[in-house]
């Protein structure tokens with residue numbers, strides 16, 4: 001896995017830039033990651049989504065889907081599109097330092 | 106006397122019964138299957154019904170024909186699974202007790218979960234082909250259609266047979282060409298994924314297929330509601346796609362009884378160990394086929410490979426031995442691409458679809474990630490194989506684990 005420097009810290013990422021080590025993530029790093037994808041500021045609402053995603057990943061071993069964030073985390077899909085425009089599933093996992101959601105073929 | 110109860114007598118449940126009955130002594134084990142439907146559907150055949158390639162007769166047989174001898178069959182709706190008590194309640198109140206339970210209740214479409222999708226237009230300007238009634242209504246509608254905007258939309262992943270929507274659009278392109286109508290039909294593929302093919306090597310080989318066939322692609326489209334009066338799809342980020350005929354792949358969910366019984370995740374799929382299908386909650390409950398929350402395709406071919414691994418593991422588990430065989434998520438799917446050609450993909454949890462030959466390295470007869478006539482024949486042969494080999498539990502000459510032999514591991 002390649003190593004890169006984000007916000008002055010060395011972290012492991014995959015070939016699409018997603019963090020591969022759960023414990024290398026921090027809230028400061030999340031701000032840098034968010035800025036990389038055009039989210040200038042992490043609000044309370046962003047942080048709530050991130051906190052759910054990270055806690056759920058720790059328990060389940062996989063990144064929650066949009067449906068799971070709304071059904072279990074209680075954050076409506078519409079809100080997720082406002083917080084992480086256009087590609088919420090990808091963007092929220094990227095900022096949370098989690099693997100991107102499983103795709104298809 | 107021990108009792109194994111199998112919930113669902115579809116593809117996976119039937120294969121489990123066929124594999125286990127000969128391996129469990131009749132004097133020690135009673136096996137019971139429960140299903141609510143008298144008919145067994147060959148679901149892959151639903152794809153061909155709208156285009157008049159198959160008739161309904163091709164895809165239905167009585168379930169009773171496939172219940173192995175020595176297996177008890179109860180036709181009833183399962184109302185509740187009380188896994189803490191090792192028992193299942195049926196809709197008529199009957200209680201069925203078990204020592205081991207295999208959940209194989211599959212997944213079905215839920216148009217009711219999307220606002221505006223299920224209503225008076227369903228079966229008129231809105232169609233599905235994931236059920237037999239849906240596919241039949243669509244066949245009628247397509248036959249008399251004079252053209253316009255045909256839009257195919259996948260509401261949300263996961264869906265069973267994730268390649269079926271692509272096959273539908275390829276077949277629609279060929280069908281309207283043959284009818285001399287292609288210039289009057291605009292085809293659009295609307296998906297929540299970021300492309301038609303999301304894995305890099307498959308995308309490299311197949312990415313242009315939609316473009317070559319003149320199909321518009323609308324990626325990253327996450328449907329919020331359907332406006333069936335204005336005939337348009339509206340996404341969560343307020344994009345709109347207009348249609349004259351909508352082909353929907355509605356949300357796929359596991360059976361409601363799974364949710365009611367507290368055994369499912371938010372989609373009513375049963376969380377299991379992806380290597381051996383044992384429930385994460387109960388040590389005597391397994392889930393196989395589409396009902397399980399495995400991170401691989403929900404497909405009959407996957408269920409087939411999975412049941413082979415399951416069988417060996419189950420026989421060890423009941424003896425108190427550790428389970429050995431590990432399922433790798435092997436999936437093998439033919440993709441019908443129109444005009445008598447098809448594609449084939451072979452992959453697992455860790456390895457994306459690669460080009461090459463299958464099943465014999467260098468020989469085939471099937472070619473991976475390329476359109477060939479032989480691949481089309483493979484798809485057509487699958488119906489015979491399904492009814493006569495798979496459901497009977499007969500061994501196919503294919504290894505259950507995915508092999509790299511014959512594949513070309515290339516750089517993107």
Ligand SMILES: Cc1cc2nc3c(=O)[nH]c(=O)nc-3n(C[C@H](O)[C@H](O)[C@H](O)COP(=O)(O)OP(=O)(O)OC[C@H]3O[C@@H](n4cnc5c(N)ncnc54)[C@H](O)[C@@H]3O)c2cc1C
Nearest residue numbers: 113115116117141148149183210211266394395404405406
């Ligand atoms: C259009 C289409 C095309 C497809 N094409 C392919 C293909 O080309 N290749 C491929 O490999 N796969 C394909 N598939 C997928 C394949 O058909 C399924 O993956 C497979 O049938 C899954 O088997 P299963 O046993 O898990 O579920 P099913 O076969 O669906 O069986 C589930 C059973 O559970 C029963 N059940 C559910 N709830 C209850 C209840 N509460 N009480 C009693 N009974 C209940 C149902 O009646 C049903 O009989 C396709 C599917 C569709 C819809």
